[in-house]
């Protein structure tokens with residue numbers, strides 16, 4: 281980005297700031313006195329409002345520039361977009377922003393940004409974002425097994441593959457749709473997790489790692505050599521998720537393009553997948569954080585820390601291990617179904633040992649057991665290679681080096697599990 | 700081969716009959732028959748390698764004896780055969796223990812350690828954990844309250860969020876006992892609770908043992924090398940040597956027992 285463009289962005293931020301001040305200003309500088317019921321003017325907040333509005337407008341412009349949205353090029357904002365945003369902020373005001381506490385507000389803003397992200401970006405950025413989200417779901421799943429329960433699992437990609445192939449095959453042979461296959465893919469992966477778990481309950485540490493590694497490889501070899509799975513050729517033309525039987529591109533695209541400034545190259549099916557996986561990740565984060573502070577979650581942690589002490593506290597090891605394996609695999613199955621829908625073509629190499637390692641790196645890099653760590657880890661692991669394009673051969677080397685450095689300097693991960 | 704003065708009368712809470720434990724060529728326990736009175740503080744003494752920890756391991760299901768019988772009577776009129784039990788099952792039946800080489804959940808906080816100690820008293824399963832329903836939330840809140848209360852009482856004050864591994868030795872030992880107490884056990888088994896403690900800490904330990912015993916109707920079995928501690932807290936003492944029970948009786952009687960003096964006290 282050139283200096284000139286930066287200057288332009290600075291100048292262009294003024295009208296935006298003014299608009300923000302008009303819309304949001306009253307909310308900031310006026311306060312309802314709850315005792316007297318009268319509206320009061322809060323002078324201290326004026327400076328905050330000015331600075332905040334300008335910064336927000338500037339960052340917004342900067343973001344526009346960087347994400348290369350059509351508006352940045354045309355410079356002529358579609359009227360509906362303005363209107364939409366105003367309505368949004370209006371709705372926000374009626375939500376009584378003041379009543380929301382700060383962290384709540386933060387999350388609302390993050391959620392809104394994530395929700396509207398597809399409208400402001402390119403198909404390529406959307407694809408990367410969707411990948412990040414899929415890897416977050418995978419990381420959260422493996423985190424239950426490796427991070428929380430301390431079971432070293434080196435064949436996790438197989439469970440991801442089960443979900444993906446479940447959707448692809450059920451769709452191909454039976455014509456089943458995404459929404460039926462999503463829970464089925466998760467369940468199939470969970471059942472396979474149990475099937476793997478039963479014989480290995482007694483194994484720990486290295487032995488478990490070897491068995492899971494072998495399991496993952498067997499799965500990949502089966503996919504490659506079976507006829508039902510179309511062997512190494514893989515399966516293509518996987519259907520996108522349905523939306524009340526509508527063709528998204530035909531129904532909504534012209535409108536969104538004309539009025540909201542949607543990138544014309546954008547495929548709305550991909551937007552829909554992004555939103556689905558976003559919802560899934562939000563749900564997963566919620567469930568995962570709930571699990572961590574539950575009786576079961578603590579049993580997992582106890583198992584990881586000291587199996588004998590855990591048993592002495594009454595923890596049933598078999599049940600604890602099996603729930604961890606089944607639940608972690610369930611996450612992977614869901615992620616697999618979505619992955620298949622996103623890339624529309626899958627083949628065995630997508631679920632190789634290396635894939636298992638990538639997911640493991642996410643968990644280890646982020647900080648075992650830490651949910652924010654996993655989000656960060658998934659982002660790094662997915663976005664970093666995009667910058668290293670062309671040097672694909674070095675990718676593994678870089679990840680390997682990264683892991684070694686992590687183990688030496690920050691074995692607890694980038695973001696430690698908070699309590 | 701019941702020792703003549705073993706307290707078989709009075710419906711013991713826990714008893715072993717001809718308990719033997721063999722590790723390869725080594726007979727770690729040999730035909731041990733003893734009984735633990737309900738509500739008593741019972742000490743197990745004996746020189747290093749006598750089989751004291753092995754006895755604990757058999758009682759709590761960590762090891763299964765080669766032969767013999769373990770009978771547990773949680774309440775009057777209720778009999779459970781513990782001979783082929785397992786550690787977690789014993790825990791759920793009310794036997795909580797500590798370990799000779801402290802086993803804490805090191806990377807977890809003091810509070811989390813105690814919450815895990817509460818495990819067998821809580822009910823929430825997978826479904827509750829996933830949905831976070833009302834019942835589960837209420838149980839979780841109660842668990843937190845119980846754990847915090849217990850920790851306050853045991854003097855962990857503002858240390859509840861500290862990682863267990865960062866506690867000094869004395870507090871680590873105390874935390875392990877606190878974790879065991881969280882389960883509200885029927886029998887508390889302490890494997891060398893005073894080992895490595897300084898004078899003051901040992902005094903605190905004695906106080907703790909007396910307190911928890913008088914508060915709950917708790918039975919305590921402890922392995923101890925510190926004779927003054929054994930003599931001051933226990934009602935009954937069993938002495939082991941080379942896996943065999945060589946004497947049982949009151950602390951005063953044991954102190955006078957010639958075989959014990961020869962085998963154990965005489966060594967010092």
Ligand SMILES: Nc1ncnc2c1ncn2[C@@H]1O[C@H](COP(=O)(O)OP(=O)(O)OP(=O)(O)O)[C@@H](O)[C@H]1O
Pocket residue numbers: 722725727745746747748749750751752753754799
């Ligand atoms: N799992 C095991 N496998 C093999 N041998 C064992 C095992 N556990 C204990 N032993 C052996 O059994 C004997 C009794 O050990 P135990 O730990 O019960 O002694 P102890 O009375 O607790 O001694 P200390 O005072 O040193 O703790 C020892 O010789 C020990 O080496």
Ligand SMILES: [Mg+2]
Pocket residue numbers: 751752753799
């Ligand atoms: Mg011992």
